[in-house]
Amino acid sequence: MSSETYTTALAQTAAEFDAALVGLLANQDNDVPRIWDAMRYAALAGGKRLRPFLVLISSDVCGGSRASALRVAAAVEMMHTYSLVHDDLPAMDDDELRRGLPTLHRQFDEATAILAGDALLTLAFEVLADPATHADGQIRAELVLGLARAGGARGMAGGQMLDLEAENRAVANANEVIRLESMKTGALFAWSCEAGAVVAGAGQAERAKLRAFGAEFGMAFQITDDILDETGDASEVGKAVGKDSERGKATLVSLRGLKGARDAALEHAQRAVENLDFFGEKADLLRAAATQLIDRRV
Amino acid sequence: MSSETYTTALAQTAAEFDAALVGLLANQDNDVPRIWDAMRYAALAGGKRLRPFLVLISSDVCGGSRASALRVAAAVEMMHTYSLVHDDLPAMDDDELRRGLPTLHRQFDEATAILAGDALLTLAFEVLADPATHADGQIRAELVLGLARAGGARGMAGGQMLDLEAENRAVANANEVIRLESMKTGALFAWSCEAGAVVAGAGQAERAKLRAFGAEFGMAFQITDDILDETGDASEVGKAVGKDSERGKATLVSLRGLKGARDAALEHAQRAVENLDFFGEKADLLRAAATQLIDRRV
Numbered sequence: 319m320s321s322e323t324y325t326t327a328l329a330q331t332a333a334e335f336d337a338a339l340v341g342l343l344a345n346q347d348n349d350v351p352r353i354w355d356a357m358r359y360a361a362l363a364g365g366k367r368l369r370p371f372l373v374l375i376s377s378d379v380c381g382g383s384r385a386s387a388l389r390v391a392a393a394v395e396m397m398h399t400y401s402l403v404h405d406d407l408p409a410m411d412d413d414e415l416r417r418g419l420p421t422l423h424r425q426f427d428e429a430t431a432i433l434a435g436d437a438l439l440t441l442a443f444e445v446l447a448d449p450a451t452h453a454d455g456q457i458r459a460e461l462v463l464g465l466a467r468a469g470g471a472r473g474m475a476g477g478q479m480l481d482l483e484a485e486n487r488a489v490a491n492a493n494e495v496i497r498l499e500s501m502k503t504g505a506l507f508a509w510s511c512e513a514g515a516v517v518a519g520a521g522q523a524e525r526a527k528l529r530a531f532g533a534e535f536g537m538a539f540q541i542t543d544d545i546l547d548e549t550g551d552a553s554e555v556g557k558a559v560g561k562d563s564e565r566g567k568a569t570l571v572s573l574r575g576l577k578g579a580r581d582a583a584l585e586h587a588q589r590a591v592e593n594l595d596f597f598g599e600k601a602d603l604l605r606a607a608a609t610q611l612i613d614r615r616v
Numbered sequence: 617m618s619s620e621t622y623t624t625a626l627a628q629t630a631a632e633f634d635a636a637l638v639g640l641l642a643n644q645d646n647d648v649p650r651i652w653d654a655m656r657y658a659a660l661a662g663g664k665r666l667r668p669f670l671v672l673i674s675s676d677v678c679g680g681s682r683a684s685a686l687r688v689a690a691a692v693e694m695m696h697t698y699s700l701v702h703d704d705l706p707a708m709d710d711d712e713l714r715r716g717l718p719t720l721h722r723q724f725d726e727a728t729a730i731l732a733g734d735a736l737l738t739l740a741f742e743v744l745a746d747p748a749t750h751a752d753g754q755i756r757a758e759l760v761l762g763l764a765r766a767g768g769a770r771g772m773a774g775g776q777m778l779d780l781e782a783e784n785r786a787v788a789n790a791n792e793v794i795r796l797e798s799m800k801t802g803a804l805f806a807w808s809c810e811a812g813a814v815v816a817g818a819g820q821a822e823r824a825k826l827r828a829f830g831a832e833f834g835m836a837f838q839i840t841d842d843i844l845d846e847t848g849d850a851s852e853v854g855k856a857v858g859k860d861s862e863r864g865k866a867t868l869v870s871l872r873g874l875k876g877a878r879d880a881a882l883e884h885a886q887r888a889v890e891n892l893d894f895f896g897e898k899a900d901l902l903r904a905a906a907t908q909l910i911d912r913r914v
Contacts, residue, residue, distance in 0.1 A: 346770070350799075353769045353777040404734060409726035428707035432730065433777050436702060437769035439734065443741045444764035447757045455754030459745045462760045466742035471651045471735035472644070479651040479731050501648075 321613065324606035331374055332367040338388040339395065342445060356426050356434035357441070361399045363417045368607070369394045369510045372535070375603045376514025376528045383518075389451040390461060390517045394510050396442035397469045403435040405478060411561070439469070452517060460516055468509035477502025481567070490568035499540040500533065507536025511604075527593045531604060534590035538611055541583040544569040545576060587612050619911065622904035629672055630665040636686040637693065640743060654724050654732035655739070659697045661715045666905070667692045667808045670833070673901045674812025674826045681816075687749045688759060688815045692808050694740035695767045701733040703776060709859070737767070750815060758814055766807035775800025779865070788866035797838040798831065805834025809902075825891045829902060832888035836909055839881040842867040843874065885910050 343358050345351065370391035377387035406413040406421040407428060413421050423431035445451065446461045467473055480498045484490050511532030515525040547562050548571050562569050570579040587608045594601040641656050643649065668689035675685035704711040704719040705726060711719050721729035743749065744759045765771055778796045782788050809830030813823040845860050846869050860867050868877040885906045892899040 349770065350774040350777050350781075352781060353774055357769065400734075404730055407727075407730065409730060429705075429780050430777070432702055432705065432707060433773050433780075436698075436734075436737065437773040439737060440764050440768035440773065443760055444768055447760035447764060449757075455752070455757040457753070459747075459753040459756035459760070462741055462745035462757070466738050466745060470738035470742055471655065472647065475731050475735040475738060476648040476651050479648050479728070482727050482731075483648075483650060 319602045319606045321606070321610060324603065324610055327603055328366065328368075328371055328607075331371050335367050335370045335374070335388060335391055335395075336362065339392050342389075342392050342441070352426075352430060353434055353437055356422060356430045357438050359425060360403050360422045360434060361396060361438060363419055365417055367391075367395065368539070369398055369506065371607065372507065372510040372532060372604070373514045373517075375601075375607075376511045376532075377518045378514075379528070379597050379600045379604070380515045380518035380520035380524050382514065382520075386452050386517050387514060389445050389448075390513050391510075393442040393445045393461070393465060394506065394513065396438045396445070397465060397474075398506060400435040400438040400442075401469070401474055401478070403431050403438070407431060410478075410482065413561075454519075457516060457519065461513060464509050464513055464516065468505040473501055473505035474503075477505070485565050485567050490573075492570065492573050495568055495570055495573060496537070500537060503540040503543075504533050504536035507539060508533035511535070523596070527596045531590050531593040531608075534586045534593070535608055535611070538583045538586035538590060538608065541570050541579055541586065542611060544571050545579050545583070547571075548576065584612055617900045617904045619904070619908060622901065622908055625901055626664065626666075626669055626905075629669050633665050633668045633672070633686060633689055633693075634660065637690050640687075640690050640739070650724075650728060651732055651735055654720060654728045655736050657723060658701050658720045658732060659694060659736065661717055663715055665689075665693065666837070667696055667804065669905065670805065670808040670830060670902070671812045671815075673899075673905075674809045674830075675816045676812075677826070677895050677898045677902070678813045678816035678818035678822050680812065680818075684750050684815050685812060687743050687746075688811050689808075691740040691743045691759070691763060692804065692811065694736045694743070695763060695772075696804060698733040698736040698740070699767070699772055699776070701729050701736070705729060708776075708780065711859075740767075752817075755814060755817065759811060762807050762811055762814065766803040771799055771803035772801075775803070783863050783865050788871075790868065790871050793866055793868055793871060794835070798835060801838040801841075802831050802834035805837060806831035809833070821894070825894045829888050829891040829906075832884045832891070833906055833909070836881045836884035836888060836906065839868050839877055839884065840909060842869050843877050843881070845869075846874065882910055 339361060343354065343361060345354050373391040373394055374387050402416060403422045405411050406416055407423055414424055415421065422434060442465060443462055446465060447458050451461065452458050469475060477498055481502055484498065508529050509532070512525050512529040515528045544562060547560065570582055574582065590608045591605050594605055637659060641652065641659060643652050671689040671692055672685050700714060701720045703709050704714055705721055712722055713719065720732060740763060741760055744763060745756050749759065750756050767773060775796055779800055782796065806827050807830065810823050810827040813826045842860060845858065868880055872880065888906045889903050892903055
């Protein structure tokens with residue numbers, strides 16, 4: 319698949335996804351406007367919508383319904399967005415810029431950012447558990463369980479805790495960094511792909527393959543992100559850069575150098591793609607996503 | 617029912633509940649210790665466990681299984697606990713004392729308090745969605761949906777947003793205060809009772825009655841809480857008092873005086889109890905809870 323075909327598919331999917339997300343974040347009668355304004359500010363600020371793309375294409379690969387997959391994709395993106403909002407807070411990473419705009423607590427205030435993050439996280443589960451997502455309650459419950467595991471103390475939130483702890487320690491080794499990044503980033507990518515299979519009603523084999531793809535994809539993504547933090551500039555990346563080394567935070571870049579990190583990212587992307595053999599050409603867009611990750615970002 | 621019988625039942629149920637909660641918050645291999653320590657610090661600090669009590673007794677009233685109801689009660693209490701942790705943060709209510717102990721961000725730090733709150737919120741949904749809670753996925757999904765609605769932007773989180781906004785405005789009327797308190801406190805109490813019916817597989821009539829009981833109970837609870845903020849002392853209440861008037865925050869106490877607020881609490885408690893006729897004596901512990909609320913707290 320050409321890089322252009324992939325880029326077009328990604329952009330079209332993002333536009334379709336954004337329209338669905340706007341609907342899920344619309345005010346209703348009697349709503350408190352400020353918290354919804356803040357939720358929309360954070361969630362509708364653009365972004366490549368890579369996790370939603372992975373949900374949607376994974377569901378396609380397994381023959382799932384687009385309407386159902388869009389709701390699952392929205393839940394995953396709400397989870398991701400809330401984590402950005404909270405990670406940006408002064409008590410956490412203290413970031414002023416996100417996707418080229420002031421972070422939520424700079425645009426509104428800290429209390430609103432905390433609450434809007436909480437509400438986005440909660441809404442993610444509300445969306446999944448709603449019968450509109452799937453007629454089968456068993457599948458809805460499984461979607462909730464998987465997202466909660468990916469996002470919670472044994473996944474993303476625990477990874478962020480490790481990340482903050484790592485700032486206060488002089489030494490970290492590559493194994494610790496890999497564990498941290500697989501919790502902080504890998505778990506939600508792995509779940510994005512698996513969730514597409516779950517909502518499509520796919521079997522265990524499909525689920526396992528897509529999950530493995532997503533986990534490796536997530537690691538490749540995070541390492542390229544760390545490389546960009548070292549080599550990119552803020553206007554291009556849309557957020558502050560150079561923060562990892564400024565904070566003495568260990569990444570594969572600091573531990574293995576740029577070349578070592580590039581090699582590791584490439585290796586994860588290759589391992590990701592190996593899991594797609596099972597699906598034949600139906601998975602070409604997922605293959606292209608892994609390839610593009612390396613070509614464009616590193 | 618004598619006040620002693622009720623007090624004993626409440627304490628016994630709290631002990632049984634705490635044992636279940638300890639199990640759900642136990643470290644597993646490879647966990648990040650700090651986030652779990654913080655989650656346990658917040659969740660296992662005692663408290664009357666009123667919401668869990670309401671879940672458990674509502675389930676009993678509908679003939680539900682205790683093991684299932686304990687998990688639902690744990691999820692509700694995790695939701696409640698996370699809201700306390702985040703509300704106590706410096707950017708929100710800036711409280712130093714909670715249940716007689718330093719608040720989580722004082723004992724650990726702000727970042728840990730934000731993350732541990734996020735993780736407790738997420739774990740609440742994980743617990744509900746787990747097949748261990750109920751064999752029927754439809755019921756698990758319904759439990760998730762109800763908790764998310766009670767806790768999110770149209771419930772508790774939205775109520776807290778309104779509460780913060782109210783501090784910045786000179787005027788508030790009783791209708792606004794009632795709306796705020798029914799979102800901030802009433803929604804989770806209403807859901808606690810309804811969830812007991814849901815996990816017991818009860819019909820719509822039982823659900824509606826228990827929900828209505830819980831909503832009125834929650835309003836009575838919140839008003840008595842506001843009265844205690846005005847009349848209690850910190851050592852007795854276990855948290856700082858007098859903060860509402862210090863902040864110029866309108867409550868029924870400031871709008872209608874102590875007597876007016878007491879009358880309103882009594883009225884809500886009476887309306888709560890009217891919903892229990894349907895269940896006969898099986899609901900005596902719920903009746904006692906509403907009566908005790910007024911006798912002990914106001």
